[in-house]
Amino acid sequence: MSESSPEADVVQRGSFALTVRRLRRDTASMAALCVILAVILLAIIAPWVAGVTGHSPIEQFRETGLSPAGIPVGPGAEFWLGTDQLGRDVLVRLAYGARVSLLVGVFASMLASLIAVVVGTTAGYFGGTVDLVLSRLTDLVMSVPFLLCALALVSAFGPSLMLSVIVIVFFSWAPMARVIRGQVISLRRQDFVLASRSLGAGPLSIMVVDILPNLAVPIIVYTTMQIPNSIVFEATLSFLGMGIVPPTPSWGGMLADASSNSLYLVAWWLIFVPGTALLMTTLAFNILGDGLRDALDPKSARTVRRLKRRPKAGAKP
Amino acid sequence: MIRFLASRVGFGAGVLLVLSAFVFFLFFVAPGDPARMIAGDKATESQLQQIRKNLGVDRPIIVQYGAFMQKALSGDLGFSYRNQQPVAPIILRRIPVTLSLVLGGALLWLSIGVPIGIMSARHVGSLRDRLGQAFILVGLSFPTFVLGMMSLYLLYFMPRQAGFTLFPAGGYKALTSDPLVWAWHLVLPWTTLALTMAAIYARLTRGQMLDVMGEDYIRTARAKGLSERRVVWKHGLRAALTPLVTQLGADIALLLGGVIVIEQVYGLQGVGALAVQAVANQDRPIIIGVVLLGGLFIVIANIVVDLLYVLLDPRVR
Numbered sequence: 001m002s003e004s005s006p007e008a009d010v011v012q013r014g015s016f017a018l019t020v021r022r023l024r025r026d027t028a029s030m031a032a033l034c035v036i037l038a039v040i041l042l043a044i045i046a047p048w049v050a051g052v053t054g055h056s057p058i059e060q061f062r063e064t065g066l067s068p069a070g071i072p073v074g075p076g077a078e079f080w081l082g083t084d085q086l087g088r089d090v091l092v093r094l095a096y097g098a099r100v101s102l103l104v105g106v107f108a109s110m111l112a113s114l115i116a117v118v119v120g121t122t123a124g125y126f127g128g129t130v131d132l133v134l135s136r137l138t139d140l141v142m143s144v145p146f147l148l149c150a151l152a153l154v155s156a157f158g159p160s161l162m163l164s165v166i167v168i169v170f171f172s173w174a175p176m177a178r179v180i181r182g183q184v185i186s187l188r189r190q191d192f193v194l195a196s197r198s199l200g201a202g203p204l205s206i207m208v209v210d211i212l213p214n215l216a217v218p219i220i221v222y223t224t225m226q227i228p229n230s231i232v233f234e235a236t237l238s239f240l241g242m243g244i245v246p247p248t249p250s251w252g253g254m255l256a257d258a259s260s261n262s263l264y265l266v267a268w269w270l271i272f273v274p275g276t277a278l279l280m281t282t283l284a285f286n287i288l289g290d291g292l293r294d295a296l297d298p299k300s301a302r303t304v305r306r307l308k309r310r311p312k313a314g315a316k317p
Numbered sequence: 318m319i320r321f322l323a324s325r326v327g328f329g330a331g332v333l334l335v336l337s338a339f340v341f342f343l344f345f346v347a348p349g350d351p352a353r354m355i356a357g358d359k360a361t362e363s364q365l366q367q368i369r370k371n372l373g374v375d376r377p378i379i380v381q382y383g384a385f386m387q388k389a390l391s392g393d394l395g396f397s398y399r400n401q402q403p404v405a406p407i408i409l410r411r412i413p414v415t416l417s418l419v420l421g422g423a424l425l426w427l428s429i430g431v432p433i434g435i436m437s438a439r440h441v442g443s444l445r446d447r448l449g450q451a452f453i454l455v456g457l458s459f460p461t462f463v464l465g466m467m468s469l470y471l472l473y474f475m476p477r478q479a480g481f482t483l484f485p486a487g488g489y490k491a492l493t494s495d496p497l498v499w500a501w502h503l504v505l506p507w508t509t510l511a512l513t514m515a516a517i518y519a520r521l522t523r524g525q526m527l528d529v530m531g532e533d534y535i536r537t538a539r540a541k542g543l544s545e546r547r548v549v550w551k552h553g554l555r556a557a558l559t560p561l562v563t564q565l566g567a568d569i570a571l572l573l574g575g576v577i578v579i580e581q582v583y584g585l586q587g588v589g590a591l592a593v594q595a596v597a598n599q600d601r602p603i604i605i606g607v608v609l610l611g612g613l614f615i616v617i618a619n620i621v622v623d624l625l626y627v628l629l630d631p632r633v634r
Binding site: 236258278286 | 328331332335336339340343344346347454455457458459460461462463466467469470474486571574575577578581582592593595596597599601604605607608611612614615616619
């Protein structure tokens with residue numbers, strides 16, 4: 001490589017290729033990505049796991065899965081990750097629970113981002129009364145005790161998957177809308193927006209064609225960072241008995257089962273299995289979000305530092 | 318200044334108005350008959366009619382809401398469906414538990430989070446910074462109830478199996494009876510709360526300190542020959558205080574509305590546990606009361622924070 005002519009070394013890379021390159025150099029992000037892919041794989045192969053073990057997620061094995069005293073069986077050959085208080089296979093439930101966590105986490109986060117982008121862009125672009133009304137609305141949503149309101153909503157309509165998603169979306173879009181609004185306010189004064197307007201573009205066209213592409217970085221980073229929040233929000237609702245309705249497996253619901261009657265004190269796997277799964281998933285998304293922010297935004301602190309350090313390291317004898 | 322304050326109070330009143338209307342109308346459109354909840358399944362139709370009349374739920378919703386708000390302003394939040402006792406004292410009885418948990422927790426999370434943030438910022442890129450960042454990521458990702466259940470298992474149950482009691486399993490002992498017993502019972506809940514919250518404060522402090530430490534007046538302070546400790550803690554931290562105070566006010570207010578998850582895990586009978594029980598019992602007046610109280614805390618905290626700004630940052634004046 002070093003022997004080749006200087007021209008051959010220069011490769012033109014698009015911003016996407018550069019981002020991927022920066023991301024691939026970040027070992028923490030790559031490890032996080034592997035964890036996320038593993039969880040996705042677990043969710044996909046859930047029926048296969050059920051097939052291999054021969055246990056359906058809601059089947060109760062009262063003969064083999066519970067001790068004569070009714071205590072759950074620990075991890076072993078028959079039940080790889082043990083059983084729960086009803087003699088159900090924890091591994092199979094974990095796999096099906098991953099589906100709920102990922103679906104709710106990703107879907108709710110994308111929906112929240114969509115609302116945030118629409119509200120933030122509209123408020124930032126039009127300014128004036130529109131901005132005042134939308135900003136006040138954002139403030140209002142942010143100054144509401146959200147978990148209490150979520151409890152009130154659930155107690156009024158009864159828990160369901162749909163309601164969980166609605167509650168998460170409703171209380172998640174506001175902070176991102178604020179960030180988007182700030183970005184749009186500075187973007188709309190830029191020359192390319194003026195140029196577009198002088199060519200006769202309408203507000204909708206300017207917002208979608210000219211401004212939206214410039215918001216790609218905050219949108220991607222915030223959506224990624226919102227996913228772990230949504231996952232924890234869903235798990236918390238299920239833990240309080242106000243999310244996914246049993247017997248459908250969900251990680252929060254599994255932890256709630258373990259917590260009732262303090263059952264987990266005699267069966268550690270009931271908290272450490274779904275608890276670790278939950279922690280690893282949220283941690284992975286948070287690390288990936290950090291990594292994406294640094295990779296997408298080369299001006300950010302960490303990248304600048306790395307660039308600064310490089311010549312110094314080379315100068316060392 | 319007065320105008321600014323008036324607008325903040327106005328917005329706060331608006332928040333409470335919207336919030337009260339939200340929960341009130343929510344339960345009006347929700348399925349379920351309060352008379353049936355009070356009287357049980359065996360009640361006859363005429364008994365139900367009588368109960369509806371007593372409750373006033375046979376009147377138009379607007380009239381009900383008006384009557385409710387009129388009483389609420391004088392501190393009368395109606396009666397619990399469950400045991401017919403007035404709602405306000407039921408909630409007030411729970412406040413000491415939640416208050417102990419939140420204030421003690423806040424003290425602890427500040428004394429963990431802020432030093433970690435400062436340490437991280439002072440040694441950017443070093444091993445210490447990486448450790449600080451790792452603490453932040455793990456703390457942000459750890460679902461509170463998972464951390465709570467794991468610490469109960471590791472610090473209460475495992476020592477007890479080994480034959481000694483390290484910490485109690487939970488429950489609340491009044492501060493007035495014995496401060497030591499009170500604190501001992503709250504150590505685990507405090508730590509659980511503080512570890513998850515400290516991450517937010519460490520990240521905030523780190524970001525602020527990184528910004529501030531490059532400023533000219535910090536160089537001036539160093540040039541004056543001040544010790545590094547004085548430069549960091551006195552001159553540097555001062556500028557980082559404003560966002561910390563905002564965050565602290567918001568967090569304390571939000572948590573005073575009920576540290577729902579931690580109270581649930583550790584069996585503390587605070588406001589949050591009350592909310593969960595009320596949802597399970599469909600005790601709507603209590604749910605409305607707790608949501609309004611939570612909203613009130615947030616509104617008050619916002620105003621206090623705005624006032625503190627003026628004291629802390631002369632530029633706002």
